[in-house]
Amino acid sequence: AVVAESVALCPLLAQMPAKKKSGSRKDHGPGAEPHENPAEPASGEAGASGAPPPETTKDPPEPDSKAGDPEAESGSESDSGSEQGDGAAPAQDDSMPKFKSRAELRAWEAELKEAALADAATIKRLEEVRARREKAKAEREMAEKAQAEEEARRKAEAEAAEEARQRALSQRPRLELPGPKDVKTALMKLQECASDDFLKKHGLKGAGGNKLAKIKNAEFQKIFDDFQENGDVAELHKYIGT
Numbered sequence: 001a002v003v004a005e006s007v008a009l010c011p012l013l014a015q016m017p018a019k020k021k022s023g024s025r026k027d028h029g030p031g032a033e034p035h036e037n038p039a040e041p042a043s044g045e046a047g048a049s050g051a052p053p054p055e056t057t058k059d060p061p062e063p064d065s066k067a068g069d070p071e072a073e074s075g076s077e078s079d080s081g082s083e084q085g086d087g088a089a090p091a092q093d094d095s096m097p098k099f100k101s102r103a104e105l106r107a108w109e110a111e112l113k114e115a116a117l118a119d120a121a122t123i124k125r126l127e128e129v130r131a132r133r134e135k136a137k138a139e140r141e142m143a144e145k146a147q148a149e150e151e152a153r154r155k156a157e158a159e160a161a162e163e164a165r166q167r168a169l170s171q172r173p174r175l176e177l178p179g180p181k182d183v184k185t186a187l188m189k190l191q192e193c194a195s196d197d198f199l200k201k202h203g204l205k206g207a208g209g210n211k212l213a214k215i216k217n218a219e220f221q222k223i224f225d226d227f228q229e230n231g232d233v234a235e236l237h238k239y240i241g242t
Contacts, residue, residue, distance in 0.1 A: 173236050175228050183220045187212045193239040194227060202226070 099105040178186040191204055199205040202223045204212075215223075228236070 169233065169237050172233050173240055175224070175236060175240060177221065177224060180217045183215065183217060184209065184212050186224065187215065187220065189239060190223070190227060193235045194231060195235065198227065198231065 097108065099108065187204060187207075188209070191199060191207070194204075196205060204223070227239075231239075
């Protein structure tokens with residue numbers, strides 16, 4: 001009965017994990033080394049029962065706390081990107097053309113420089129044109145101002161002369177008595193300026209040159225004095241040409 005009971009317990013014992021026996025350190029004297037005796041399953045019992053050796057259990061791997069977390073993944077990606085970007089070159093501008101050789105690059109730079117210089121030259125020409133236009137405008141304004149001043153001066157002089165003439169016409173002028181040689185010329189001038197009544201009074205109406213030449217100097221003085229004293233102011237001014 002004891003043998004049958006032990007045979008029945010063999011499969012259960014075989015399934016149980018074997019306990020590790022810590023090696024006992026026996027001091028056999030000074031300088032002795034420890035001796036470990038690991039536990040080994042009884043081959044007789046295992047062979048007798050036919051059960052497989054016990055399997056060692058392994059702890060399951062710990063789940064990654066970051067797995068499945070989008071924030072953690074994005075953070076890790078940004079960290080990796082920042083690490084890569086620290087030593088990486090800056091991104092190239094897409095608007096800049098790509099060149100196959102340094103010669104093409106230098107040619108492109110030369111074109112840009114030439115275009116910039118052309119723009120500067122154009123701006124300079126425009127500034128020169130604007131300066132010339134402003135100068136011409138200033139000169140034209142000065143000429144117009146001078147012309148306006150000249151016209152104003154001439155107008156003022158004309159107005160002053162007309163005023164003086166009108167003032168002189170309003171006054172009776174004093175005629176200068178002609179000499180004996182100018183009697184005939186003076187009488188002919190009186191025929192043009194004096195009124196018909198005056199000419200008839202002194203017999204000068206329609207008189208010709210011969211009759212005028214026969215008039216004596218004394219008689220001419222009387223005629224001339226009468227014209228000076230009694231003639232119209234306008235007739236007197238007409239005689240002297242004012």
